[in-house]
Amino acid sequence: xxxxxxxxxxxxxxxxxxxxxxxxxxxxxxxxxxxxxxxxxxxxxxxxxxxxxxxxxxxxxxxxxxxxxxxxxxxxxxxxxxxxxxxxxxxxxxxxxxxxxxxxxxxxxxxxxxxxxxxxxxxxxxxxxxxxxxxxxxxxxxxxxxxxxxxxxxxxxxxxxxxxxxxxxxxxxxxxxxxxxxxxxxxxxxxxxxxxxxxxxxxxxxxxxxxxxxxxxxxxxxxxxxxxxxxxxxxxxxxxxxxxxxxxxxxxxxxxx
Amino acid sequence: xxxxxxxxxxxxxxxxxxxxxxxxxxxxxxxxxxxxxxxxxxxxxxxxxxxxxxxxxxxxxxxxxxxxxxxxxxxxxxxxxxxxxxxxxxxxxxxxxxxxxxxxxxxxxxxxxxxxxxxxxxxxxxxxxxxxxxxxxxxxxxxxxxxxxxxxxxxxxxxxxxxxxxxxxxxxxxxxxxxxxxxxxxxxxxxxxxxxxxxxxxxxxxxxxxxxxxxxxxxxxxxxxxxxxxxxxxxxxxxxxxxxxxxxxxxxxxxxxxxxxxxxxxxxxxxxxxxxxxxxxxxxxxxxxxxxxxxxxxxxx
Amino acid sequence: xxxxxxxxxxxxxxxxxxxxxxxxxxxxxxxxxxxxxxxxxxxxxxxxxxxxxxxxxxxxxxxxxxxxxxxxxxxxxxxxxxxxxxxxxxxxxxxxxxxxxxxxxxxxxxxxxxxxxxxxxxxxxxxxxxxxxxxxxxxxxxxxxxxxxxxxxxxxxxxxxxxxxxxxxxxxxxxxxxxxxxxxxxxxxxxxxxxxxxxxxxxxxxxxxxxxxxxxxxxxxxxxxxxxxxxxxxxxxxxxxxxxxxxxxxxxxxxxxxxxxxxxxxxxxxxxxxxxxxxxxxxxxxxxxxxxxxxxxxxxxxxxxxxx
Ligand SMILES: Nc1ncnc2c1ncn2[C@@H]1O[C@H](COP(=O)(O)OP(=O)(O)OP(=O)(O)O)[C@@H](O)[C@H]1O
Ligand SMILES: [Mg+2]
Numbered sequence: 001x002x003x004x005x006x007x008x009x010x011x012x013x014x015x016x017x018x019x020x021x022x023x024x025x026x027x028x029x030x031x032x033x034x035x036x037x038x039x040x041x042x043x044x045x046x047x048x049x050x051x052x053x054x055x056x057x058x059x060x061x062x063x064x065x066x067x068x069x070x071x072x073x074x075x076x077x078x079x080x081x082x083x084x085x086x087x088x089x090x091x092x093x094x095x096x097x098x099x100x101x102x103x104x105x106x107x108x109x110x111x112x113x114x115x116x117x118x119x120x121x122x123x124x125x126x127x128x129x130x131x132x133x134x135x136x137x138x139x140x141x142x143x144x145x146x147x148x149x150x151x152x153x154x155x156x157x158x159x160x161x162x163x164x165x166x167x168x169x170x171x172x173x174x175x176x177x178x179x180x181x182x183x184x185x186x187x188x189x190x191x192x193x194x195x196x197x198x199x200x201x202x203x204x205x206x207x208x209x210x211x212x213x214x215x216x217x218x219x220x221x222x223x224x225x226x227x228x229x230x231x232x233x234x235x236x237x238x239x240x241x242x243x244x245x246x247x248x249x250x251x252x253x254x255x256x257x
Numbered sequence: 258x259x260x261x262x263x264x265x266x267x268x269x270x271x272x273x274x275x276x277x278x279x280x281x282x283x284x285x286x287x288x289x290x291x292x293x294x295x296x297x298x299x300x301x302x303x304x305x306x307x308x309x310x311x312x313x314x315x316x317x318x319x320x321x322x323x324x325x326x327x328x329x330x331x332x333x334x335x336x337x338x339x340x341x342x343x344x345x346x347x348x349x350x351x352x353x354x355x356x357x358x359x360x361x362x363x364x365x366x367x368x369x370x371x372x373x374x375x376x377x378x379x380x381x382x383x384x385x386x387x388x389x390x391x392x393x394x395x396x397x398x399x400x401x402x403x404x405x406x407x408x409x410x411x412x413x414x415x416x417x418x419x420x421x422x423x424x425x426x427x428x429x430x431x432x433x434x435x436x437x438x439x440x441x442x443x444x445x446x447x448x449x450x451x452x453x454x455x456x457x458x459x460x461x462x463x464x465x466x467x468x469x470x471x472x473x474x475x476x477x478x479x480x481x482x483x484x485x486x487x488x489x490x491x492x493x494x495x496x497x498x499x500x501x502x503x504x505x506x507x508x509x510x511x512x513x514x515x516x517x518x519x520x521x522x523x524x525x526x527x528x529x530x531x532x533x534x535x536x537x538x539x540x541x542x543x544x545x546x547x548x549x550x551x552x553x554x555x556x557x558x
Numbered sequence: 559x560x561x562x563x564x565x566x567x568x569x570x571x572x573x574x575x576x577x578x579x580x581x582x583x584x585x586x587x588x589x590x591x592x593x594x595x596x597x598x599x600x601x602x603x604x605x606x607x608x609x610x611x612x613x614x615x616x617x618x619x620x621x622x623x624x625x626x627x628x629x630x631x632x633x634x635x636x637x638x639x640x641x642x643x644x645x646x647x648x649x650x651x652x653x654x655x656x657x658x659x660x661x662x663x664x665x666x667x668x669x670x671x672x673x674x675x676x677x678x679x680x681x682x683x684x685x686x687x688x689x690x691x692x693x694x695x696x697x698x699x700x701x702x703x704x705x706x707x708x709x710x711x712x713x714x715x716x717x718x719x720x721x722x723x724x725x726x727x728x729x730x731x732x733x734x735x736x737x738x739x740x741x742x743x744x745x746x747x748x749x750x751x752x753x754x755x756x757x758x759x760x761x762x763x764x765x766x767x768x769x770x771x772x773x774x775x776x777x778x779x780x781x782x783x784x785x786x787x788x789x790x791x792x793x794x795x796x797x798x799x800x801x802x803x804x805x806x807x808x809x810x811x812x813x814x815x816x817x818x819x820x821x822x823x824x825x826x827x828x829x830x831x832x833x834x835x836x837x838x839x840x841x842x843x844x845x846x847x848x849x850x851x852x853x854x855x856x857x858x859x860x861x862x863x864x865x866x
Contacts, residue, residue, distance in 0.1 A: 051442060077444035085442075091435035093499075094428070102432045106444030108425055112453050115424030116417045122424060129425065169444060300665055302672075347848035353664040354607040358798055359847045362840040365795060369840070373833030483791055487672060494669055524684060530676030537670045538658050 002065055004029045004173055004204050005050070005081075010059035012045050012228075019045045020056070021228040027173065032195070032205045034215045036239075037225035038248060043208040044086055046225075047175050051083050052076045063173070078106040082171035084162045086178045086208075092151040096142055096161055099150050100133040103168025133168060140164045140194060156187040163194065173204045180211045192218050216240070224248065274400035278472065280512040281407030284505055285465035287492045288411070288418050289458030291504035294493055296422065297454045298434030299349060300357050302486050303364030307459040309371060309481035310337045311466025313378060316387045316476050326390045330467045334460050341459030342452065349451040364486050371478040383477025390471045403472055410468070414461055418501055421457075430454055484526070491533045497543025506545055574706030579828040580821055581704075585713045585782060587820020588720045589615070590839070592775035593797025594804060594812035595727070596768035602744035602807055603764040606667050610651065610675035612794020613682075614769045617644045618776025619785035620682055623691040633696060641773045647678070648769020652762050675790065682787040690786040696778075716778045723774060724813060740764060744807070792836060796823075799843030805853025815854060 003026040012020040020042040027033050035043050048054040050061055052073040061068040068076055082103075091099050108129055110122040137143045140160050145153060150161060159179055166174055176195070180188040192214050199205055209215050215222065216236045224232040224239060226248040232239055239245055286308060293299050314333035318324040324332070348359045372381050389396050390406070421427050432440040433447050440447050470476050488511070496507020511532075515525045540547050593611055600608045621643045625636035655674045659666070696715045701708035731737040742750040743760045751757045776785065800819050804811025819839050827835035846853065 053438065053441070072446075073441035074444050074446045077442055083442050085439065089436045089439040089442075091432045091439065093435055094431055098428060098431075102428055102440070102443050102445070105425065105429060110425045112421065112426050112457070115421050115426045116457075118420045126424060165443065294665075298665070300668060347844075351847055351851065354668060355802075355847055355851055357609075357668045358607070358795070358802070359844060362795060362799075362843045362847075365792070366837050366840045366844070369834065369837040373831070373837070375833075487676065490669065490672075524680065526676060527680035527684065530673050530680050533669065533673035534655060534677065537666055537673060538655075541666055 001029065003027055004064055005206070006062040007046070007050065008060045008062070010046065010049060010056050010061070012042070012049055012054070013057045019228050020049070020225075022059075023225070023228070023230045024059075025223055025230070025233075027204060027206050028221075029172075029204055030199070030202075031220040032199055032207060032218055033221045033223065034207045034209060034219040035223045035225060036209065036212075036215060040227075041225040042228040043225060044177055045228075047083060047177055047208065050076075050175065051081060074106075077169060080170070080172040081175065082166040082169040082173075083175035084159075084166050084177055084179060086181065088155075088158050088162055090150040090158055090162055090165075092149070094150060095147050096150055096153065097130070097133055097137065097146040099161055099165050100136055100168045101129050103136075103165040104129045104132055106169050136164050136168050139197075141190075156183050159183060159187075160191065160194065163191070163198075167198055167203065171203055173206065174198065176205065176207045176209075178208055178210060180209055180214050188214055271400040274404050276512065276516060278400060278403045278407050280509055281404070281411050282465045282469055282472075283489070283492065283512060284411050284508045285407075285414055285468075286458075286462045286489055287496075287504040287508045288414055288501055289461030290489055290493050291496075291498055291501050292418055292421065292430070292454050293458040294490070295498035295500060295504065296427065296434060297430040297451055299451055299455065300490070301360045301455070301458070302357055302483075302490065303360035303362075303367070304458070304462050304489050305481045305483070305486040306364045306367035307337050307341060307462035308466040308469070308485070309367055309478075310340060310459075311463030312470040312476050312481070313371065313466075314463075315467035316384065316470040317377065319388050319471075320384065320386055326388065326467075326471055330464075333463050333467050337459050337463035337466075338456050341456045345452045345455040349448065349455060361483070361486070364483060368478055368482055371481065379477070381478060383475060383479075385475035387470050387474045387476070389474065390468075407468060410464060414464070415501065415505070422501065426450065426453075488529065491529055495532060495536050495543055497545030497547075499542065500545050503543050503545030507543065510544070575828065576825070577705060578707040579824045581707055581709055581713065583821030583824030584817055585710075585716055585820070586779070586824065587817035588716050589775045589779045589783075589793065589816075590797050590800040590819050591813040591816025592720060592723065592771055593793055594800035594816050595724075595809055596772045596775075597798055597801040598807060598809045598812050599740075599768040599771070600764050601801070603740055604656075604761050606656070606671065607798070608765070608768070609668065609671040609794065610678055610790075611768065611772060611797060612790035612792070613675045613678035614644055614648060614772025614790075615776035615779075615793050615797075616682060616785060616787065616790035617647060617678065618773030619693070619780035619789075620686050620691065620776075620787070621773070622777045622780060623693055623785065624686070626693060627691075633694075637777060640777055641770050644773035644776075645766050645770045648765045648772075649762060651678070651769070652765035656761065656765070657758075675794075679787055679790060682790075686787060688787065690784050691780070692784050693777075693780040695781045710782065712778075712781050716782075719774065719778050720813075723771060727771075727809070736763065795843070796839035799839050799846070802843060802851070803846050803854055805855045808853065808855060811853060811855045 005027040007023065007025050010020055010023045011018070023046065035046065037043055049056040050068070052068070052071055055069065063079060063081060091102060108125055110125050114122040134143065134146065137146055140163065142157060142161060142164065145157065150158065153161060163176070163179060180191055183191060188211055195205060196218055207219065219236055222234065222236055222239045223230060224245050231244045231248060232242045286304060290301065290304055293301055311333045314336050315326065315329045318329035318332055319326055344363055348356065348363065351359050371378050378384065389398055429440065429445045429450050432443065432445055433450060437447050492507040492511045493504045494507065495511060496505065497503025514528065518525060518528060536543060593615060596611045596614065597607065600606055618640055621640035622636055625631045625639055626633060651674055655670050659670065662670070695712045697711045699710065701710055731741055739750070739755045740760055740763065742755055743757060747757060796819060800816035801812045803819065804815035819842055822842065823835055823838040826838045
């Protein structure tokens, strides 16, 4: 079967710095794939390239066989790729519910005029958006805070909310950038469950994460980056034993021992 | 609503009604500006230009082309919308200081053009004899009639705006304000919505401009300068820009303020300046934000 | 053969007219350059665009007018006093408007400095009224002949003084501790604060410094272009145009761009229409913002030129 996402020879330079160098990767439909690597390895840069936030310097990105290069971020999102951010990017001055409601944007249609004139179809759609968003909040366990300001949530719940918002776009592919960063181990377990449940519902997941326990637990496949280059790829067990990877994480000094 | 209807019955004095008429005209603009600044988070320091486009288009078409006010009014809206659209596309790509300066520059260019194209606009001395609005053989001439017309429009525009705010598009606008990055990632076409709300607010300003031209029957560039743009922003900020009601409150207060300060006629600019400064420093959410805070404190007790 | 003479003559004429226009463009351009410098100094250390920058220019001119006129002080005494007065105002401006803010958004900074500029303008109207003032030239008003054109001695003063200011600034930023601290702030604020530089003090200083530069610009231009309380806004806007054209954060670029805008404006006024003179600088500003907001001297060179 055709992979849902395919990146071919992706490179990204920032001036003289090569943040990503000639990386190719494939994500198969329905899997959970993780990208790991030390700080500054280029993981977020790859996410930004896929989602059109910061297009790659070279290389091609295909989603379900279609080229994504040159599309705007919102177009890519509408095609069915959603994401979360390493430094939580919630709509701070909106309620928890409203945050998720924005997530329904690419799956709904009412425009400015139907809003201004309060047309029946806009009213009906608005209700549908609200109901759908409430359901998703219930699914992730945030119903009780629906009316609170997003910025007032404890940090762990903010991460969950961001996940719910991204998932509300009904993505076929969901990119999660360090979803467990800053969470305690209990919160991380809850989050891992949630990710698995979302996958069950038919969303493919590409995950960047430093929490190795979580990565090894839930991923089907892992890609390892170091200094912008892909140094390994395989099943969690294979990665755990890979000498290159151990070296990248523990440093050159370790080699002799 | 009730206050609006009751007010002219209590207050027969045409002078006060006149002030209320101006309050209505300003409100039309500031409601739009609050959508743009408070909801979508995009500043404009050039809205006087759209007010001017409305006023001059209506004025010129009715005096020189002898059109009747209604078609001229519609033409003004279309023209203003087109200008706002064309200027909005490159301008709204800018952010922060750059956006502020670009809109400021645009406003000044229009101001210079109004002064310079003497044949068309009468130059610095402006032009007069703009006909009054007539609906059939009912001429809008008394302050009361003007009052009714303006405030009817304000109510309509306000309803439209409230509808917008509580809609999918309104939510999209607020998401842009909060995080453009995340809004884009949620499939919100940020540039489209920014331009749409910019054009909408320009149309509101154009409506206000047309009314202004027909009410005062004489217009000159002096009414459309930088200071006016800044006054509009001040009204929105003082009231509290995160809310249309705040914008309305600010407009009411700042229209009345000079009336209470009659003795200081020329120094109202100083008073605007210090009001703006104090509000920004001590209550950046504006008066409406303060009201809201007090209410929530009371609610908790 | 016969027809050629008048054409030649008119070409000579137009050449000298153009030279003349360029000269007056350079004169006004040097003021834009100084305003743009002021923008840059504050922007570099605070990332604030100070919308009141033009008001400092206006105030400089106005103080000078009062000191020289009613108080009858000699120029060379009045000059430093006027600069000092505006510098104090710039300091007060920072203390009252910028200092009290905690974590301000860009929008509120814009509105705050606008509020400040309204206050300064209103204060000027209160103090000096709405008249337009003039100032005697620094030396004789008798024009000097330069090639085909004439040049006012005041223009020579202006060019000399702006040259001095640029030179002194360059030395200040390169060789004094304070100047180096300001540059460190511009390059990396958190790092500067980590090595013990008092960032708040630097912010205050940058406002004082750019107020002083604004004042000097106002003082030297008033003899030629007159001054009134409303003049600040448009000078500020064109100065901002120069700052953007030169690449925000790039003082040398700002100076070059200031002269460019002055010259284009003057040529346009002379050859096309003087009505649209004020629009020229603004159109340039918009064009730059729309097409290349990083300015003429694109991003790559900025880091080099930024070092003054
Ligand atoms: N906008 C940018 N401009 C310049 N350099 C950048 C930019 N974004 C990232 N970089 C650099 O590119 C490299 C890769 O950064 P990236 O954020 O992709 O790393 P990462 O793998 O996500 O690291 P982390 O685990 O710390 O999040 C880093 O050296 C970073 O400094
Ligand atoms: Mg990262």
